[in-house]
Amino acid sequence: MDNQDQTFEVMRACLLAGKIMLRSGAETYRVEDTMSRMASALGIAKTHSYVTPTGIIFSVEGVGPERTKLVRISDRTTDLRKVAMVNAVSRKISSGEVGLAQACRLLEEIEEANLAYSFQIQIIAAAIASGCFTIMFLGSWLDFLPSMTAGGIGFFLVVYFHRIVPVKFFAEFLSSFFIGMIAFLFVKFGLGQELDKIIIGSVMPLVPGLLITNAVRDLMAGHLVSGLSKGAEALLTAFAIGSGIAAILSFF
Helix, strand or coil: CCHHHHHHHHHHHHHHHHHHHHHCCCCHHHHHHHHHHHHHHCCCCCEEEEEECCEEEEEECCCCCCEEEEEECCCCCCCHHHHHHHHHHHHHHHHCCCCHHHHHHHHHHHHHCCCCCCHHHHHHHHHHHHHHHHHHCCCCHHHHHHHHHHHHHHHHHHHHHHHHCCCHHHHHHHHHHHHHHHHHHHHHCCCCCCHHHHHHHHHHHHCCHHHHHHHHHHHHCCCHHHHHHHHHHHHHHHHHHHHHHHHHHHHC
8 A cells, every 4th residue: 555545544534534533523523533533543644624513524634645534423412332432443543452454343343233222211310310300309299100201202203303304493393392282281280289390301302412511612722613613602502492392371
């Protein structure tokens, strides 16, 4: 393999690692640092990367003509296990345990792997979390089951609506609207006591906690564009949840 082919393979490995991490919920500075360390360990010292929530630009200089590649990120989720696995591959590359070809193969396996819990388990987890949040916010134990029901149905609906209309705002707005409706019906028929506690617990699985955390961490690390864009996305999600709840409360 000549120097040019070697450079392209290193760029491909770095961009693949960055793509997996960014799509899995990693912070911007972590993605850039991992790509830089991988390239340095694989023999390319001078690299430049620019990462935003929707794309990665990676450039190599000093090895023949300057090369630049762009990867578009269209969808993002939360899978911190994949982030940890890519970090593990990066550390193995830095320590010399893994070569370029093996690293590419490992990264491709990580990208193709479906490590997320099944949809049914996610719904059950969201339901249990909703009930526990209701108790944590000083709700009554009589509101535990109503909150579990509303939270589980709300989580199911946000995924369902997002598949029908791939716009996060509408999916989150409609799911929070139905959460408010279910909570109101429980209270109206005497199956729940405190409407506000049930609603607060039920919407917690929809709250973008990781997104807010990453936005703050990116801002503190100096990545202003990524920090502000993630913060704006989190704010829009919060607005969608609040609007859905406000809409159902205005009817009743």
